[in-house]
Amino acid sequence: MRDSVSVRMAAPASRIWSLVSDVTRIGEFSPETFEAEWLGGATGPALGARFRGHVKRNGRGPVYWTTCRVIACEPEREFGFVVEAGKLSINTWRYRIEPTDDGAVVTESFELSSALVLRIYWGLLGWARGRTNRDGMRTTLERIKAAVEQGA
Known part of the structure; x- marks a missing residue:
């Protein structure tokens, strides 16, 4: 109920961090989440900050909003958030940035909650x-790579 993808990027960690932690730009990169906005007076990434994302599931639908809370916020290293449904944490998403001599390796990952309903869902449709x-x-990481390597 988890997976990750890593992509090497020829850009400084600071440039990568500024994109992965700016949820208002997610629509430029994600094939499913086409917009997001900070909530509760938040204007940028910080532990505990909340935002909501507008999702088009599978790039086709249904379309819905998700509420998220930042759980990892280490500039130039890691940005992570949990998708919430009420008080239940559904899915955790993370971007980890590992600097290299010529840029960084960026890993995006997800991990579903171990709630029974999600274990059943993953058992039936997880494939x-x-x-x-x-x-x-x-797709998200390749689009981020193109943006950071072009200096966008």
């Missing part, structure tokens, strides 16, 4: 959703 998530993470 398809896992592939969709993996493809989506690869």
Whole structure:
């Protein structure tokens, strides 16, 4: 109920961090989340900050909003958030940045909660959703790579 994708980027960690932690730009990169906005007076990444993302599931639908809370916020190293449904944490997403001599390796990952309903869902449909998530993470990271390597 978890997976990750890593992509090497020829850009400084600071430039990568500024994109992965700016949720208002997610629509430029993600094949499913086409917009997001900070909530509760938050204007940028910080531990505990909340935002909501507008999602078009599988790039086709249904369309819905998710509420998220930042759980990892280490500039130039890691940005992570949990997708919430009420008080239940559904899915954790992370971007880890590992600096290298010529840029960085960026890893995007997800991990579903171990709630019973999600374990059942993953047992029935995980093969398809896992592939969709993996493809989506690869697309997101490749789009971020193009932006940071062009200096956008």
